[in-house]
Amino acid sequence: MKQDNILIIGAGGQIGAVLTEALRDVYGDDHVVASDLKPLDNQSGPTEVLNALDGEALEAIVKKWRINQIYHLAAILSATGEKDPMWAWNINMTSLFNVLEIARQRSLNKVYYPSSIAVFGQEAHHQNTPQYEVLIPETVYGISKVAGENWANYYYRRYGVDVRSVRYPGIIGYQSMPGGGTTDYAVEIYHYAIQQKNFECFLRADTRLPMLYMPDAIRGTLELMEAPANRLSVRTSYNLAGMSFTPEEVAESIRKLMPNFKISYKPDFRQAIADSWPASIDDSAARHDWNWRPEYDLDAMTKDMLHHLAMT
Numbered sequence: 001m002k003q004d005n006i007l008i009i010g011a012g013g014q015i016g017a018v019l020t021e022a023l024r025d026v027y028g029d030d031h032v033v034a035s036d037l038k039p040l041d042n043q044s045g046p047t048e049v050l051n052a053l054d055g056e057a058l059e060a061i062v063k064k065w066r067i068n069q070i071y072h073l074a075a076i077l078s079a080t081g082e083k084d085p086m087w088a089w090n091i092n093m094t095s096l097f098n099v100l101e102i103a104r105q106r107s108l109n110k111v112y113y114p115s116s117i118a119v120f121g122q123e124a125h126h127q128n129t130p131q132y133e134v135l136i137p138e139t140v141y142g143i144s145k146v147a148g149e150n151w152a153n154y155y156y157r158r159y160g161v162d163v164r165s166v167r168y169p170g171i172i173g174y175q176s177m178p179g180g181g182t183t184d185y186a187v188e189i190y191h192y193a194i195q196q197k198n199f200e201c202f203l204r205a206d207t208r209l210p211m212l213y214m215p216d217a218i219r220g221t222l223e224l225m226e227a228p229a230n231r232l233s234v235r236t237s238y239n240l241a242g243m244s245f246t247p248e249e250v251a252e253s254i255r256k257l258m259p260n261f262k263i264s265y266k267p268d269f270r271q272a273i274a275d276s277w278p279a280s281i282d283d284s285a286a287r288h289d290w291n292w293r294p295e296y297d298l299d300a301m302t303k304d305m306l307h308h309l310a311m312t
Contacts, residue, residue, distance in 0.1 A: 001028040004109060007067045009052050009099070010074030012036035014176050014187075015114070015168075015217065019071065020045075022218045033065050036074075052095035059102055069225075071112040072099045078118050078141040079270050080180030085140040092144035100151060104159045112225055115149050115167045115237035117210055118142035118182075121276050129278035131239050131285045138276040149236040156235045164224050165237035169281060172301060173214030174308040182273045186211055186250060189263070190302070193254045194309040198262045202270050205248040205263075208279040212242035213296040213304070220292055227290035234285055241281035242294040243301075253302040 006023055010016045011034035020043075023032045029045035040047045048061050052074050061067070074095055081088030096113065103111045120129055121136040135146045145167075152163040170183025177191070178184040185201050192199040212220075220240055224232075245253075251263040286292035296304070 001031070002026060003031065004069050005065055005067050006032045006069045006071065007061060007065065008032065008034050008071045008073065009050060009095070010036060010072070011047075012038065012040055013073055014173060014178050015171060015214075016071075016073045018173060018175050018214055018218055019073070019221065022222060023071070026222070033061065033067065035061065052098060053091065055098040055101065058098050062102055062106060062108075068109045069111070070099050070103060070108060072096065073114060075114075075144075076141065077179055077181040078116075078139045078273055079182050079184070081141040081144075082139055082269070082273070088140045089144055092141070093147060096148050096151065100155045100161065100163070103161045103163070104155060109162065110225060111152075111161060111163045112221065113148060113152050113163055113165045113237075114221075115145045115165050116142065117167055117169050117277050117281065119146045119149065119167060119237075120278050124278060126279050128280050128282045129239070130282045131234065139273055145237075152237070153235045162229060163235070164232065166220060166224060166240040166286070167237045167281075168217060168240060169210035169212050169242065171212055171214060171217050172305070173217075174305050174312075175214065182270045182277070183209055183211065185247060189247070189250055189254070190305045190309055193258055193261050194306055196260070198264065199251075200264050200266050201247045202266065202268045203247055203274050204267050204271060205265050206246050207271070207274050208244050208246045209274060209277060210241055210244050210279070210281045212240065212294065213301040216242050216294045216296055219295075220286075223290055223292065224286075231289050233289055238286040238289075238292075239281045239283040240286055240292065241283040242296065243298055244280045245298050249298065250302070253298050254306070256299065257303065257306055
């Protein structure tokens with residue numbers, strides 16, 4: 001196993017919980033420190049309670065565990081952030097600056113900072129959105145991610161901090177419920193289906209958005225972080241794509257296995273956010289630079305999601 005010591009900030013979140021396990025498989029339980037605002041249960045390795053806005057507390061943990069890689073996953077997501085934009089901006093940006101500064105000061109090996117398709121807005125090409133596209137986001141979450149991407153690029157070019165990033169589309173996984181994003185319906189719908197409940201979707205039936213199944217998201221993240229630095233041409237954030245679908249197409253996929261499943265539609269404020277995002281993503285830069293390839297399509301994901309949820 002590799003011997004780097006890794007700190008995960010936001011290890012209790014939708015992606016963080018799964019990524020923590022994956023990293024421990026690679027580096028060993030004792031070399032991956034999981035941190036979050038609240039104590040984490042059922043962990044196979046060390047944990048810390050950390051408010052990422054507290055730079056001194058972050059530095060103390062980095063020193064204590066001799067950390068040389070940080071995965072900074074903590075953030076206020078799109079729908080939640082719109083309820084209090086200044087609060088979301090402060091959390092998303094202050095926590096990132098704390099991570100970048102400790103990485104610079106202590107010459108950490110690598111930093112991982114996830115971005116999002118929320119960086120795109122109405123002015124971007126809606127179909128097959130290219131890697132280098134105008135970034136005028138519609139949400140404070142997207143604004144913070146655009147700023148974060150540019151700061152990551154700045155710290156790499158100015159200080160040599162090896163910051164790596166992908167723009168996640170909607171992430172779908174069975175391990176936990178989502179945390180306040182506009183694509184949350186694509187997780188919730190499977191929970192309703194397995195409980196044999198009718199599902200009311202907060203987006204229109206024809207709202208097409210890019211999505212990625214959790215196993216692909218985790219594998220892609222690890223592949224980027226393991227890629228040789230000289231292969232990476234993007235130091236803002238790589239587009240990452242898996243599949244694109246609408247709520248009605250998800251419902252149709254579920255009905256192939258559960259014919260009685262029913263869905264209705266009641267769009268809310270999240271519809272305007274979704275309408276500003278791409279319908280599909282061009283991830284050719286990731287495919288070229290570090291051989292990214294998704295493995296799951298919609299039906300394969302549906303089968304796997306329902307199988308795992310039925311077991312819980």
